[in-house]
Amino acid sequence: MNNVRLSLIYIALFFALSSCESFLEEENRQTLTNENAFSNSQVFDQMVAHAYAKLRTAISFTDPDLYGTDLVTRNSPVIGVDQLNDYVNFSATNWPVTNYWSNYFQVVTAANVVISRLPEITGVAQEESSVGLAEAKFLRALAYFRLVEHFGDLPIVLEEITTATTQFTRESEQVVYQQILQDLDGAISALPESRAEYGRATNAAARHLKAKVLLTRGYKDFGSSEDFSKAAELVEAVMDHHPLEPSFSNVVDIENQRNDEVIFAMLFGGDPQSIGTGNYRHKYFKFDYDVYPGMERTALYNQGLGNTLTPYYFSLYQQEDQRAQESFRRVIYALVDDQEAGIAKGDTAIYFPVNSWSEQDKAAKKYAVINPDEYFTNDGYTMVHYPMFKKFDDPEVTYSAAGREPKGERDAVVFRSAETLLIGAEAHYKLGELEKAAGLLNILRNRAGIEVPLVAGDINLDFILDESARELMGETSRWMDLKRTNKLVERVLEHNPHAALNQAIRPHHLLRPIPQSEIDLSNNSLSQNEGYLF
Numbered sequence: 195m196n197n198v199r200l201s202l203i204y205i206a207l208f209f210a211l212s213s214c215e216s217f218l219e220e221e222n223r224q225t226l227t228n229e230n231a232f233s234n235s236q237v238f239d240q241m242v243a244h245a246y247a248k249l250r251t252a253i254s255f256t257d258p259d260l261y262g263t264d265l266v267t268r269n270s271p272v273i274g275v276d277q278l279n280d281y282v283n284f285s286a287t288n289w290p291v292t293n294y295w296s297n298y299f300q301v302v303t304a305a306n307v308v309i310s311r312l313p314e315i316t317g318v319a320q321e322e323s324s325v326g327l328a329e330a331k332f333l334r335a336l337a338y339f340r341l342v343e344h345f346g347d348l349p350i351v352l353e354e355i356t357t358a359t360t361q362f363t364r365e366s367e368q369v370v371y372q373q374i375l376q377d378l379d380g381a382i383s384a385l386p387e388s389r390a391e392y393g394r395a396t397n398a399a400a401r402h403l404k405a406k407v408l409l410t411r412g413y414k415d416f417g418s419s420e421d422f423s424k425a426a427e428l429v430e431a432v433m434d435h436h437p438l439e440p441s442f443s444n445v446v447d448i449e450n451q452r453n454d455e456v457i458f459a460m461l462f463g464g465d466p467q468s469i470g471t472g473n474y475r476h477k478y479f480k481f482d483y484d485v486y487p488g489m490e491r492t493a494l495y496n497q498g499l500g501n502t503l504t505p506y507y508f509s510l511y512q513q514e515d516q517r518a519q520e521s522f523r524r525v526i527y528a529l530v531d532d533q534e535a536g537i538a539k540g541d542t543a544i545y546f547p548v549n550s551w552s553e554q555d556k557a558a559k560k561y562a563v564i565n566p567d568e569y570f571t572n573d574g575y576t577m578v579h580y581p582m583f584k585k586f587d588d589p590e591v592t593y594s595a596a597g598r599e600p601k602g603e604r605d606a607v608v609f610r611s612a613e614t615l616l617i618g619a620e621a622h623y624k625l626g627e628l629e630k631a632a633g634l635l636n637i638l639r640n641r642a643g644i645e646v647p648l649v650a651g652d653i654n655l656d657f658i659l660d661e662s663a664r665e666l667m668g669e670t671s672r673w674m675d676l677k678r679t680n681k682l683v684e685r686v687l688e689h690n691p692h693a694a695l696n697q698a699i700r701p702h703h704l705l706r707p708i709p710q711s712e713i714d715l716s717n718n719s720l721s722q723n724e725g726y727l728f
Contacts, residue, residue: 237315238312238315238318238322238323238326239322239326241307241308241311241326242308242326242329242330244304244307245301245304245305245307245308245329245330245333246329246333246393246394246460247304247470248297248300248301248303248304249301249333249336249337249460250460250461250462250470250606251297251300251470251471252294252297252298252300252301252337252340253460253606253608254460254471254473254474254606255290255293255294255297256474256668256671257278257290257294257501258278258290258291258294258344258673258706259670259671259672259673259674260501260668260671260672260673261278261279261290261501261673262278262279262280262281262673262686262690262693262699263672263673263676263682263685263686263690264504264506264507264659264663264672264676264685264686264688264689264690265503265504265506265507265663265667265672265689266279266479266501266502266503266504266507266672266690267279267501267502267503267504267690267691267692267693268280268501268502268692269481269498269500269501269502269578270570270577270578270692271570271571271572271577271578272570272691272692272695273695274692275696275698276692278290278291279690279692279693280692280693280695280696280698280699281686281693281696281698281699281700281703282696282698284698284703284707284726285707285710285726285728286707286708286709286710286713286722286726286727286728287709287710287711287728288706288707291344291706291707291709292709292711292712294340294344294706295341295344295345295708295709295712296709298337298338298340298341299337299341299351301333301334301336301337302334302337302338302341302351303351303354303355304333305330305331305333305334305337306330306334306351306352306353306354306355307354308326308327308329308330309327309330309331309334309352309353309354310353310354311354312326312327324384325384325385325386327380327384328380328381328382328383328384328385328395328400329381329385329394329395331377331378331380331381332377332378332381332385332395332399332400332403333395334377335374335375335377335378335381335400335403335407336403338350338370338373338374338377339374339403339406339407339410340671340674342367342370342371342374343410343671343674343677343678344673344674344705344706345705345706345708345723346364346367346705346723347364347365347366347367347370348364348365348367348370349362349363349364349365349720350365350369350370350373352373360715360716360717360719361716361717361719362716362719362720363719364720364721367414367416368414368416371407371411371414371416374407375404375407375408378400378403378404378407379404381395381400382397382400382401382404385397385399385400387435392452392459392461393459393460393461393605395458396435396457396458397435398431398432398435398436398457399457399458399609401428401431401432402428402432402457402458402609402611402613402614402617403609404425404428405424405425405426405428405429405432405614405617405618405621406425406613406617408421408422408424408425408428409421409422409425409617409620409621409624409678410674410678412425412621412624413624413678413679413680419624419625422621422622422624422625423621423625425617425618425621426618426621426622426625426630429614429615429617429618429621430618432457432611432614433611433614433615436454436455436456436457436610436611436614437454437455437611438455438611438612438615438637438638438641439453439454439455439641440641441516441641442516442517442520442641442642442665443516443520445610445612446520446521446585446586448587448588448589448604451604451605451607452605455610455611455612456605456607456609456610457608457609457610457611457614458607458608458609459605459606459607459608460473460605460606460608461605462601462602462603462604462605462606463603464603469601469603471601472591472600472601472602472603473586473588473601473602473603473604473605473606474499474602475586475602475604475606475668476496476586476587476588476591476600476602476604477496477497477498477499477600477602478498478499478501478583478585478586478668479498479501479502479503479522479580479582479583479668480495480496480497480498480499480582480583481498481502481576481578481579481580481582482498482575482576483495483526483544483576483579483582485575485576486526486543486544486562486575486576487528487532487534487535487537487543487561487562488528488529488530488531488532488535488537488538488539488541488543488561489526489528489529489530489543489544490529490530491593492529492593493589493590493591493592493593493600494529494587494589495526495582496587496588496591496593496600497593497600502569502578502580503522503580503581503583503667504689504690504691505566505567505569505580505691506688506689507663507667508522508546508566508580508581509566510660510663510664511664512644513548514643514644514645515639515642515643515644515664516642516643517642517664517665518664520584520585521583521584521585521667522581522582522583522584522585523581523582523584524545524546524547524548524581525542525544525545525546526542526543526544526545526582527540527541527542527543528540528541528542528543529543535560536560537560537561541560541561542559542561543561543562544561544562544564544579545559545561545562545563545564546563546564546566546580546581547563547565547566548566549566550565550566550567551563551565562575564579564580570691583667583668585667585668586602586604586668588602588603588604590603591603607669608669610669612638612665612666613662613665613666613669613670615634615635615637615638616634616635616638616658616661616662616665616666618631618634619631619632619634619635619653619658619661620655620658620679622634623653623654623655623658628650628651628653629649629650631650631653631658632647632648632649632650632652632653635648635653635657635658635661636648638661638665639661642664642665655679655681656681656685658679659675659676659679659681659685662675677704682699682703682704683699683700683701683703683704686699687699700725702723702724702725702726703725705723705724706723707722707723707726708720708721708722708723708726710728
């Protein structure tokens with residue numbers, strides 16, 4: 195564990211606080227010193243806010259959670275190799291994995307500052323201190339859950355580190371899970387059901403996370419069926435406070451983003467002092483559309499980050515499933531006139547049919563028609579092209595402006611009750627209660643416009659994973675879902691074209707390598723996961 199990042203980062207904590215919107219807004223603290231800051235009651239809320247800000251940074255970096263799964267692959271022709279997506283020569287120096295470790299341990303560290311310094315702070319009301327402590331435990335539990343699933347055995351650090359430390363011991367996954375659940379129980383006992391400041395953790399957020407932690411532990415050799423039963427019970431409690439929105443369009447509508455279905459979200463807003471790096475999600479899964487006739491780069495379609503949705507993802511939706519039209523565009527309309535191509539502004543410029551068109555039918559159109567088997571085929575404009583994801587669009591964010599990057603401003607949903615239902619469905623499936631599982635899935639599917647109900651015989655893990663993809667694409671850690679259900683290797687090889695080409699993924703890839711930089715800084719007190727040399 196990096197002693198610089200995890201031990202010394204807080205020397206100047208209160209002179210450079212990160213923030214987002216109301217309860218995370220920056221304040222001028224130049225009159226505070228290390229000696230008096232922690233005894234000043236006015237800084238307590240900012241201590242907690244700093245932990246949220248660290249989580250916001252961690253949540254914003256999603257490559258290890260999405261890339262190299264059945265749903266997300268490389269933005270390139272199906273040639274070559276890649277570590278994170280293809281699992282080829284996966285190294286302990288891999289930057290996305292190292293960054294993931296660092297980001298989430300910074301959340302742990304920030305939470306530990308709150309927990310360790312709270313007894314020294316005077317003038318804070320008992321209720322405020324109890325809730326702040328519960329928030330810190332919730333955030334630490336969330337960070338450790340992400341870390342333990344990606345890296346396995348971990349150092350457990352529960353107090354602020356005030357001196358440079360290099361000696362750390364990895365505790366077993368079982369012990370880490372015990373600590374996560376202990377933190378969540380502490381959070382549940384003190385967090386209120388609602389908060390005056392939107393974006394702060396609630397009792398339902400902690401219960402939702404506990405349900406997912408228990409669901410995941412139930413699959414492990416140190417788990418039990420009781421974990422599934424408890425997860426199912428927690429789902430009912432969460433749903434009482436967070437009913438589904440009446441339609442999927444309501445869920446993704448940016449004008450309705452703070453709706454009852456949202457349990458926990460990271461806030462960004464448009465304030466340049468608090469937006470940080472911005473919410474990247476509006477850039478997810480967009481190809482270089484602006485080189486086609488009638489197109490130019492604008493705020494509507496914005497720019498892409500480079501990763502691509504797999505053809506399998508687009509194949510998952512039934513014709514009547516309303517979530518498809520709210521999640522991606524099969525038709526892209528011209529933004530400018532192109533006289534040479536005979537395309538006027540507002541005409542169809544690019545079309546992605548559900549079923550393949552003949553070459554004759556394609557040639558009869560002025561616009562580009564790209565069949566499902568041509569997403570990775572050079573068409574003379576781009577080498578990779580696919581229906582454009584729109585679920586997280588942020589149309590008020592300009593693509594280019596003097597001195598300004600296209601930083602997304604919409605909230606980033608971390609938990610919503612549609613996922614809670616999916617957790618419940620999976621828990622009931624693992625308990626053999628297939629009718630109950632089908633009933634929960636039918637709630638989501640009915641909302642999406644699918645009228646034919648599922649029955650017990652329809653339910654299996656692959657179906658639940660597919661339903662999760664249809665509902666939650668881009669919102670949750672797909673990699674963790676596949677790992678939890680023991681489907682990672684199988685579904686990556688079956689549905690990720692680049693990984694299938696290289697056939698490199700192996701069972702040891704169910705854990706990431708411990709970053710080599712951390713091993714070096716620990717004087718080798720941290721051991722490496724099996725299957726990784728460096």
